[in-house]
Amino acid sequence: xxxxxxxxxVHALVEGRRLVLxxxxxxxxxxxxxxxxxxxxxxxxxxxxxxxxxxxxxGQFFPNTDPRWKGAPSRVxxxxxARQVRLRGGRILNVDATVLAQRPKLAPHVELMRxxxxxxxxxxxxxxxxxxxxxxxxxxxxxxxxxAAMAVx
Amino acid sequence: xxxxxxxxxVHALVEGRRLVLxxxxxxxxxxxxxxxxxxxxxxxxxxxxxxxxxxxxxGQFFPNTDPRWKGAPSRVxxxxxARQVRLRGGRILNVDATVLAQRPKLAPHVELMRxxxxxxxxxxxxxxxxxxxxxxxxxxxxxxxxxAAMAVx
Amino acid sequence: xxxxxxxxxVHALVEGRRLVLxxxxxxxxxxxxxxxxxxxxxxxxxxxxxxxxxxxxxGQFFPNTDPRWKGAPSRVxxxxxARQVRLRGGRILNVDATVLAQRPKLAPHVELMRxxxxxxxxxxxxxxxxxxxxxxxxxxxxxxxxxAAMAVx
Ligand SMILES: [Mg+2]
Ligand SMILES: [Mg+2]
Ligand SMILES: [Mg+2]
Numbered sequence: 001x002x003x004x005x006x007x008x009x010v011h012a013l014v015e016g017r018r019l020v021l022x023x024x025x026x027x028x029x030x031x032x033x034x035x036x037x038x039x040x041x042x043x044x045x046x047x048x049x050x051x052x053x054x055x056x057x058x059g060q061f062f063p064n065t066d067p068r069w070k071g072a073p074s075r076v077x078x079x080x081x082a083r084q085v086r087l088r089g090g091r092i093l094n095v096d097a098t099v100l101a102q103r104p105k106l107a108p109h110v111e112l113m114r115x116x117x118x119x120x121x122x123x124x125x126x127x128x129x130x131x132x133x134x135x136x137x138x139x140x141x142x143x144x145x146x147x148a149a150m151a152v153x
Numbered sequence: 154x155x156x157x158x159x160x161x162x163v164h165a166l167v168e169g170r171r172l173v174l175x176x177x178x179x180x181x182x183x184x185x186x187x188x189x190x191x192x193x194x195x196x197x198x199x200x201x202x203x204x205x206x207x208x209x210x211x212g213q214f215f216p217n218t219d220p221r222w223k224g225a226p227s228r229v230x231x232x233x234x235a236r237q238v239r240l241r242g243g244r245i246l247n248v249d250a251t252v253l254a255q256r257p258k259l260a261p262h263v264e265l266m267r268x269x270x271x272x273x274x275x276x277x278x279x280x281x282x283x284x285x286x287x288x289x290x291x292x293x294x295x296x297x298x299x300x301a302a303m304a305v306x
Numbered sequence: 307x308x309x310x311x312x313x314x315x316v317h318a319l320v321e322g323r324r325l326v327l328x329x330x331x332x333x334x335x336x337x338x339x340x341x342x343x344x345x346x347x348x349x350x351x352x353x354x355x356x357x358x359x360x361x362x363x364x365g366q367f368f369p370n371t372d373p374r375w376k377g378a379p380s381r382v383x384x385x386x387x388a389r390q391v392r393l394r395g396g397r398i399l400n401v402d403a404t405v406l407a408q409r410p411k412l413a414p415h416v417e418l419m420r421x422x423x424x425x426x427x428x429x430x431x432x433x434x435x436x437x438x439x440x441x442x443x444x445x446x447x448x449x450x451x452x453x454a455a456m457a458v459x
Contacts, residue, residue, distance in 0.1 A: 002155050002308050005249040005282060006305040012289050033289075047284050051249035054267070057284035059260065096311040096357035107365065114360075129311060131353050131363035136318050136339075138446040140291040152305060152312040152458060155308050158402040158435060159458040165442050186442075200437050204402035207420075210437035212413065293444040305458060 002093070005052025009043040010148040021099060021106065021147070022113025022130055023075055023120065028104045032147060035064035039074035041130070044149035045095050045117060046074070049081040052153045053088050078120035092121055096129035097151035100141045106132035155246070158205025162196040163301040174252060174259065174300070175266025175283055176228055176273065181257045185300060188217035192227035194283070197302035198248050198270060199227070202234040205306045206241050231273035245274055249282035250304035253294045259285035308399070311358030315349040316446075316454040327405060327412065327453070328419025328436055329381055329426065334410045338453060341370035345380035347436070350455035351401050351423060352380070355387040358459045359394050384426035398427055402435035403457035406447045412438035 017031030022041045032038035046058045061084075062069045062077055085092055095117070099106060114128045121128070135141035141148055170184030175194045185191035199211045214237075215222045215230055238245055248270070252259060267281045274281070288294035294301055323337030328347045338344035352364045367390075368375045368383055391398055401423070405412060420434045427434070441447035447454055 001246055003247040003249075004157055004305045004310055006159075006251055006303055006312075007284070008251045008253065008303060009286060010289050010291060012291060047251065047286075048249075051251070051282035051284055052247070054247065054249070054279050054282045056263075057251075057286070059284075059286070093307055094309040094358070094360065096309075096354075096360070098312060098314045098353065098357070098363075100314065110362075126360050129357035129360045131313070131357055131365075133315060133353075133363070133365070136316050136452060138316060138318060138452045140295070142446070146289060146291045150303070150312055150314060150456070152310045154399055156400040156402075157310055157458045159312075159404060159456055160437070161404045161406065161456060162439060163442050163444060165444060200404065200439075201402075204404070204435035204437055205400070207400065207402070207432050207435045209416075210404075210439070212437075212439070293448070299442060299444045303456070 003052045005048040005153045007044040007047030007051060007151040009040045009047065010146050011038045011040045012146045013144055023116030024109050024112045026104060026109055036069050036072040037074055040147050041097055041099050041149045042074035042078055042117065044151040045097050046077045046081045048095060048151040048153035049092060050084060053085050053090055055084045075120045078117065082121045092123060092153060094127040095121065095151060095153045097149055098131045098133060100133060100135050100148040102134050102137065102142050102144045156205045158201040158306045160197040160200030160204060160304040162193045162200065163299050164191045164193045165299045166297055176269030177262050177265045179257060179262055189222050189225040190227055193300050194250055194252050194266065194302045195227035195231055195270065197304040198250050199230045199234045201248060201304040201306035202245060203237060206238050206243055208237045228273045231270065235274045245276060245306060247280040248274065248304060248306045250302055251284045251286060253286060253288050253301040255287050255290065255295050255297045309358045311354040311459045313350040313353030313357060313457040315346045315353065316452050317344045317346045318452045319450055329422030330415050330418045332410060332415055342375050342378040343380055346453050347403055347405050347419065347455045348380035348384055348423065350457040351403050352383045352387045354401060354457040354459035355398060356390060359391050359396055361390045381426045384423065388427045398429060398459060400433040401427065401457060401459045403455055404437045404439060406439060406441050406454040408440050408443065408448050408450045
């Protein structure tokens with residue numbers, strides 16, 4: 001039986017943090033604030049995958065109060081999500097996501113993001129979609145206060 | 154043939170209203186404004202289900218100008234959405250949703266929400282995903298002006 | 307193998323532009339700013355379709371710096387997305403979308419939007435869902451600074 005899941009996440013842009021999206025560190029004046037590496041793209045995909053199998057959400061598996069996940073690479077969250085699917089006898093057919101970021105330009109990094117996400121989930125790059133859009137200067141994304149991502153699996 | 158649908162809804166947080174999410178009344182200082190019980194989570198799921206079968210949206214079935222739906226429990230909207238699927242010879246495989254709320258903490262209520270949503274749609278809890286995230290203090294959700302939800306079916 | 311994709315887009319509302327949504331010109335005091343006709347609904351659907359097959363996004367196929375797409379009807383973007391699916395041996399089962407617009411009322415135009423989207427993708431209207439919601443006065447959509455759309459395919 002085919003199932004579908006949706007994920008959404010947002011993190012604030014601050015000075016003095018790295019910007020990590022889809023497992024790729026991207027040079028930028030600001031980075032994303034968070035307990036882990038704050039990889040908003042991997043987090044949204046993680047929730048979409050967990051949601052598709054009704055397995056809860058990233059906050060239940062990896063509480064942001066747990067010191068184990070402080071600064072953790074979000075790859076480990078995706079690996080756990082994929083494991084939860086297998087535990088339930090499932091298989092991920094594909095994942096697709098859109099990153100909402102006013103800046104910087106993400107297009108040059110998309111292929112590597114797809115590879116890293118695919119590796120963490122045990123998929124091929126062809127099974128992973130990553131798209132990027134600005135928010136046309138509108139709202140908190142447009143004001144560069146944060147970066148959001150939404151995903152389906 | 155498998156089909157997919159997406160739903161999104163938002164309601165404003167105001168004083169003097171109950172907060173009902175996924176059919177569960179949650180103690181909070183503010184509640185959601187709306188013609189019905191303003192259950193933003195059930196509304197997003199309702200639209201995802203109707204959208205998957207191309208059956209229109211919640212506003213067409215339940216106009217917020219119709220006194221019949223004043224204060225109505227949103228369960229009846231989900232029941233109608235499920236009926237629309239059956240009328241078209243369809244079957245809901247699963248639904249999954251994310252609630253965007255800065256406060257209060259929703260995790261303790263998620264299991265009951267899943268049961269209530271499942272009951273309204275004629276599904277098992279295992280076929281219903283409910284996830285929650287804050288908006289990290291950003292935008293109208295972060296300022297606690299409203300609560301939003303997005304869903305797929 | 308069934309695949310799923312998600313798309314999101316936003317354009318700013320400005321004076322002196324036409325408002326085109328789902329291929330339908332809608333009478334309104336403001337229109338959407340953009341390089342093409344700025345049809346935010348068709349753009350979101352385009353990205354969902356491209357994302358489902360991991361084919362990149364609308365910005366890669368139709369850069370908004372390319373004079374060929376200046377003022378272009380977004381129908382051509384959907385036609386290309388459908389072609390990308392066919393090139394990969396795929397078939398679109400259905401698409402579904404929600405438009406977030408505080409004003410104007412979109413319900414009277416939804417059926418024609420479905421027909422135009424279906425025509426561009428080589429589908430029947432029954433395979434296309436278009437839903438509309440306000441943002442309850444909240445955020446940039448509520449302030450009528452822009453219109454957003456999200457879609458799945
Ligand atoms: Mg996160
Ligand atoms: Mg509603
Ligand atoms: Mg666009």
